[in-house]
């Protein structure tokens with residue numbers, strides 16, 4: 001067995017992908033150890049899955065943070081090393097038609113949440129951060145503090161569609177509504193755009209004419225549980 005890589009995981013919900021990775025680590029199917037599971041939402045089942053096997057957990061309650069930002073953000077709320085001009089010049093998340101104020105609010109409020117995430121994450125020495133159903137975009141403020149070696153990506157994500165088709169929050173829904181006959185999932189690295197980073201692996205499945213959205217989700221998740229551990233091992237093999 002090769003040396004194990006240390007991974008951190010972020011989730012927002014049920015955590016079936018997290019469970020697939022936990023199982024793959026436990027069975028030595030991948031050379032990896034999970035050091036923590038963080039969630040943007042309190043009380044989700046994925047946190048229980050982590051706790052059950054003794055993985056450290058933490059919560060950064062994004063909804064609460066964003067609600068409180070809506071009352072007003074002043075300089076003392078922002079991370080000391082936050083530079084709006086720099087983040088604006090790098091970010092590819094907010095559409096160009098959004099107003100300057102909307103864009104600034106989005107980037108500032110997310111950076112406030114991301115600083116708290118970083119305070120948790122940087123306590124650990126991880127080789128890779130794995131987004132396992134984490135339903136928040138990450139801004140350059142966060143990404144640059146994880147990807148500290150130029151050209152080396154350290155954040156991996158799973159997306160429920162065959163990218164570059166159907167980026168965004170509802171990959172299987174978009175696949176279903178478009179009437180696709182093939183669906184799939186993609187594991188990719190995170191860059192400054194939404195679901196635009198380099199692709200590590202993909203798996204596809206056939207969609208029958210009478211498949212419902214639930215059928216597509218079921219077929220897709222089954223593929224995700226195979227694909228994610230495989231891609232993590234691919235990363236470990238390259239370290």
Ligand code: GAR
Nearest residue numbers: 013014015016017132133158159160
């Ligand atoms: C998965 O289908 C994953 O691809 C998707 O959320 C689901 C999480 O399920 N992720 C995204 O849409 C990311 N934008 P899980 O909590 O059971 O692993």
